[in-house]
Amino acid sequence: MNHFNYQRPSSLKEAFNAKSNFPENSLFVAGGSDIFLLLKKNIIAPDQLISLRSIPELKGIDKTGSRIIIGSGTTIREIEKSELIQKYCPALYDAVSNMASVQIRNVATLGGNIVNASPGADTAAPLLIYDAKVIVINSQFEERIVPLSNFFKGPKRVHLNKNELVKGFILEIPAIGSGSAYLKFMKRKAMDLANVGVAVQLLIEKDICQDIKIALATVAPTSIRAVKTEAFLRGKSLTEANLIQAGEIAATEISPIDDFRGKAWHKIEVVKAYIKRASILAKERSNL
Amino acid sequence: MTKLTFTLNGDQVETWIEEHEMLLDILRENFNLLGAREGCGMGECGACTVLVNGLNINSCLFPALEVEGQMVETVEGLQNAGKFHPLQQAFLDNGASQCGFCTPGMLMSAKAFLDEKQTNPKTVAEIVTEAEIKRALAGNLCRCTGYFQIIDAVKAAAKEQ
Numbered sequence: 476m477n478h479f480n481y482q483r484p485s486s487l488k489e490a491f492n493a494k495s496n497f498p499e500n501s502l503f504v505a506g507g508s509d510i511f512l513l514l515k516k517n518i519i520a521p522d523q524l525i526s527l528r529s530i531p532e533l534k535g536i537d538k539t540g541s542r543i544i545i546g547s548g549t550t551i552r553e554i555e556k557s558e559l560i561q562k563y564c565p566a567l568y569d570a571v572s573n574m575a576s577v578q579i580r581n582v583a584t585l586g587g588n589i590v591n592a593s594p595g596a597d598t599a600a601p602l603l604i605y606d607a608k609v610i611v612i613n614s615q616f617e618e619r620i621v622p623l624s625n626f627f628k629g630p631k632r633v634h635l636n637k638n639e640l641v642k643g644f645i646l647e648i649p650a651i652g653s654g655s656a657y658l659k660f661m662k663r664k665a666m667d668l669a670n671v672g673v674a675v676q677l678l679i680e681k682d683i684c685q686d687i688k689i690a691l692a693t694v695a696p697t698s699i700r701a702v703k704t705e706a707f708l709r710g711k712s713l714t715e716a717n718l719i720q721a722g723e724i725a726a727t728e729i730s731p732i733d734d735f736r737g738k739a740w741h742k743i744e745v746v747k748a749y750i751k752r753a754s755i756l757a758k759e760r761s762n763l
Numbered sequence: 764m765t766k767l768t769f770t771l772n773g774d775q776v777e778t779w780i781e782e783h784e785m786l787l788d789i790l791r792e793n794f795n796l797l798g799a800r801e802g803c804g805m806g807e808c809g810a811c812t813v814l815v816n817g818l819n820i821n822s823c824l825f826p827a828l829e830v831e832g833q834m835v836e837t838v839e840g841l842q843n844a845g846k847f848h849p850l851q852q853a854f855l856d857n858g859a860s861q862c863g864f865c866t867p868g869m870l871m872s873a874k875a876f877l878d879e880k881q882t883n884p885k886t887v888a889e890i891v892t893e894a895e896i897k898r899a900l901a902g903n904l905c906r907c908t909g910y911f912q913i914i915d916a917v918k919a920a921a922k923e924q
């Protein structure tokens with residue numbers, strides 16, 4: 476591990492100033508649960524790390540009207556404990572409560588999980604079904620708001636300039652009566668990354684699926700919405716035949732690869748099964 | 764070198780560190796507290812678990828500078844006036860420690876879990892389930908016991924609290 480200099484700014488202004496001192500080789504660090512692994516494996520060697528841990532502007536979970544706003548520096552454990560999240564965004568609760576270990580959840584942040592942009596990041600699929608938008612702020616304190624689906628550039632890459640950081644996320648609370656769920660398939664019962672992740676949010680009225688959003692993790696270069704599958708299920712009832720057909724359509728929307736977690740063909744089979752299961756669980760959780 | 768001041772097992776302490784050092788390094792090297800260990804150094808095994816402001820964290824991935832002004836607890840701080848903490852006694856009584864490598868980390872994760880439970884008005888024993896204990900200890904690996912004894916020990920300690 477190289478010897479970096481470590482800054483602990485207590486405001487966004489100080490954080491941007493620190494960054495401008497070493498623009499080339501300095502990195503923001505939140506919980507550090509991704510960055511310190513890369514450092515220890517000598518994959519990265521920054522001269523300076525700028526800790527976002529003591530910046531109050533980046534923390535907290537609030538509800539304003541039909542939206543939930545989560546600061547990028549909010550820890551995964553804080554999200555897990557939040558009554559707002561348990562009540563309004565159960566799929567995100569499913570994801571954070573099954574992520575890593577308590578020790579990691581106590582430090583890891585939502586901002587870190589999204590900016591790290593692993594195709595298997597557990598919070599990405601739930602955020603996609605809540606239509607999440609990313610609040611990006613630059614050193615001039617100008618903000619831009621980007622839909623999460625446009626924020627991901629590719630595996631481990633996001634659209635973020637050197638003078639920008641992520642301030643927070645805006646989630647849309649689903650219509651009353653909706654249900655949502657995230658299911659993660661892993662080899663171990665705990666402490667494992669997703670082999671496949673499926674998030675579903677739906678609204679059912681008179682047995683007909685009025686609205687549905689499906690997002691998939693680990694089966695494409697970034698987490699994605701399965702828009703064709705959504706279009707197929709919209710206006711239909713969730714019969715076994717329709718859900719099986721939905722799984723077949725989803726299989727055409729993904730591009731999984733063989734890796735040490737599993738084979739591509741198996742991930743496709745898991746997606747098919749988990750679209751069914753996650754839809755049924757989301758339906759069970761809806762109030763109608 | 765940078766000066767670092769924090770509360771360690773109840774005492775105000777001061778030490779000089781390098782900015783890139785992790786909390787685990789300075790606990791072992793500057794304070795000779797050898798309970799927290801480096802198993803993997805990567806957040807996987809939990810042997811390095813200590814509490815910062817009551818929350819269990821992996822000290823192998825926690826920059827030492829982040830504890831400036833904060834409260835750190837290690838396994839060495841569990842005993843009170845020469846008496847074992849109820850968790851330590853329960854680990855002994857239930858055979859929850861064999862080689863002992865994982866034990867300090869296990870104890871600290873279990874402590875964070877029970878302390879948090881204690882804020883609940885019902886008695887701790889009533890509300891601690893086996894499933895919750897397993898979830899609370901998922902980040903602590905043990906290569907010896909097979910976990911059953913550890914889960915029994917945490918249940919027994921919950922009754923004591």
Ligand SMILES: Cc1cc2nc3c(=O)[nH]c(=O)nc-3n(C[C@H](O)[C@H](O)[C@H](O)COP(=O)(O)OP(=O)(O)OC[C@H]3O[C@@H](n4cnc5c(N)ncnc54)[C@H](O)[C@@H]3O)c2cc1C
Nearest residue numbers: 505506507508509510575584586587588590597640641806
């Ligand atoms: C043992 C272990 C188990 C894990 N298990 C899981 C798991 O089950 N599921 C899962 O999804 N992940 C898992 N992870 C990965 C990791 O914990 C998560 O991705 C975590 O959410 C990262 O957050 P962080 O705050 O620690 O990120 P950091 O390491 O601090 O940062 C990650 C990246 O994001 C950037 N960044 C952070 N915050 C901002 C910001 N506000 N603005 C701009 N850039 C920013 C950093 O510069 C860095 O590039 C695991 C990691 C470990 C070590």
Ligand code: FES
Nearest residue numbers: 802803804809823
């Ligand atoms: S040494 Fe820290 S988790 Fe293994």
Ligand code: FES
Nearest residue numbers: 861862905906907
């Ligand atoms: S007692 Fe040996 S690793 Fe747990």
